Amino acid sequence: MNQVALQPGKLERIIQMQSLIVQAAFDLDRFMQTVVNNLQDLTGAKGAVVELVEGDNMVYRSTCGSMNPFVGMHLARANSLSGLCVRNVEVLHCIDAQTDPRVDLAACHRVGVRSMVCTPLLHDRVPVGVLKVMSDKVNAFNDEDVQTLQLMADVLGAALGKQIAYDRLNKDRQRLSHQIARQEQENRSLLSERSDMLTVLAHEVRQPLNNASAALQSAAHLLAEANDLSAAQRLSRARGVMGHVLANIDNTLAVAALLTRSTPAEREDADVDTLIALTLGDFTAEERQRIVCERLSSTRTVAMDTSLMRLALRNLLSNALDFSPPGQPVTLSLSDCDAPLALIFDVIDHGGGIDQQGVPLLFEKGMQSTNPHNATGHGLGLYIVRRVMELHHGMAQLLRNCADGVTMRLVLPLAPAD
Numbered sequence: 001m002n003q004v005a006l007q008p009g010k011l012e013r014i015i016q017m018q019s020l021i022v023q024a025a026f027d028l029d030r031f032m033q034t035v036v037n038n039l040q041d042l043t044g045a046k047g048a049v050v051e052l053v054e055g056d057n058m059v060y061r062s063t064c065g066s067m068n069p070f071v072g073m074h075l076a077r078a079n080s081l082s083g084l085c086v087r088n089v090e091v092l093h094c095i096d097a098q099t100d101p102r103v104d105l106a107a108c109h110r111v112g113v114r115s116m117v118c119t120p121l122l123h124d125r126v127p128v129g130v131l132k133v134m135s136d137k138v139n140a141f142n143d144e145d146v147q148t149l150q151l152m153a154d155v156l157g158a159a160l161g162k163q164i165a166y167d168r169l170n171k172d173r174q175r176l177s178h179q180i181a182r183q184e185q186e187n188r189s190l191l192s193e194r195s196d197m198l199t200v201l202a203h204e205v206r207q208p209l210n211n212a213s214a215a216l217q218s219a220a221h222l223l224a225e226a227n228d229l230s231a232a233q234r235l236s237r238a239r240g241v242m243g244h245v246l247a248n249i250d251n252t253l254a255v256a257a258l259l260t261r262s263t264p265a266e267r268e269d270a271d272v273d274t275l276i277a278l279t280l281g282d283f284t285a286e287e288r289q290r291i292v293c294e295r296l297s298s299t300r301t302v303a304m305d306t307s308l309m310r311l312a313l314r315n316l317l318s319n320a321l322d323f324s325p326p327g328q329p330v331t332l333s334l335s336d337c338d339a340p341l342a343l344i345f346d347v348i349d350h351g352g353g354i355d356q357q358g359v360p361l362l363f364e365k366g367m368q369s370t371n372p373h374n375a376t377g378h379g380l381g382l383y384i385v386r387r388v389m390e391l392h393h394g395m396a397q398l399l400r401n402c403a404d405g406v407t408m409r410l411v412l413p414l415a416p417a418d
């Protein structure tokens, strides 16, 4: 075919087609329809069609003019001009169907075609269909028409490419959203399993242990009254072991609850002495004997979540007791702070102090003892202390850390910021 200069009007319409492709709400079917309509107009054809390859057939996907009644029609690729066009990947120009051995003459009669031009539609250089113009007249198309057809086929190839990429993306998106839905379902069932386990831990394990611990305590009292001191001491040791197990369970439950919570603690006016008494009650008689309470504050009541504050103090005191020599006292000192208005709890011990390396991550989860004699902890204690104080808009800090011990400070604001 000779290259001919297209009329400016025709070029303009082809460029307009091209710019349609980049539109966001792209609709391939509508676009193909626009292409065949324009093509018929520009070439003066009787009809135009987009045929797409489907296995061994060519399918009439979009039609106009005289081809309209045949939309959806399947034709065998073998023996047809379109099939040949796809196979050889070349433009085919049939001047007279009556004498052209390449065409399916019966089919041409059926659709009333005498001359036609078809050009392959390429996606990634693979032919996926043809664009065809036809007429009921002999030799109805010239070189300019053929060139117009080819330019339109290029535009349509780009549109098909866009659609194929879009379909692929859509499929990926669907696959991903199925995966996400499945994952969410899995997460939900894991969460509900987790909450079941926590309930079992709270009610079936913690509560009976608590009851057993109280029973041991009163048994120890009775034995002490009956002067059986060695049995009373053994019971007290057993209670100490239970106390540690209970403390670990409480920490685990607290972490599960505190982690999921973003709201501040529910603070109610509570008696400070009751808080101290409850906290001391968590320890055995031997441990309590080591704890010296120093009351430098006259504050009687503070708005707080008593059970959380009890847990925080219990964690500080048990660290102080665990990480200092058995005979050494541990001081719990309460004092006032004016700016900010707060109640201060200092827990002071005379142990060996905290390894400097561990200090930056001291209040993080998983910070564990390097001391082989105290390797029972899970590194949850100080993390809980920090979270409890944050929920009270207060803070926990390492005030003193040296070779002769540690002071941990809790600042509990009296006038809550919330």
Ligand SMILES: Nc1ncnc2c1ncn2[C@@H]1O[C@H](COP(=O)(O)OP(=O)(O)O)[C@@H](O)[C@H]1O
Pocket (backbone or CB within 6 Å): 315, 319, 320, 323, 324, 349, 351, 352, 353, 354, 355, 358, 362, 367, 368, 369, 370, 371, 376, 377, 378, 379, 380, 381, 382, 383, 406
């Ligand atoms: N008073 C203390 N004296 C010495 N080391 C301490 C003291 N308090 C905490 N630590 C160190 O910090 C680590 C973390 O403490 P904590 O968060 O309570 O976790 P754990 O569950 O191990 O007790 C402890 O294992 C210990 O090494």
Ligand SMILES: [Mg+2]
Pocket (backbone or CB within 6 Å): 315, 318, 319, 377, 381, 382
């Ligand atoms: Mg601890």
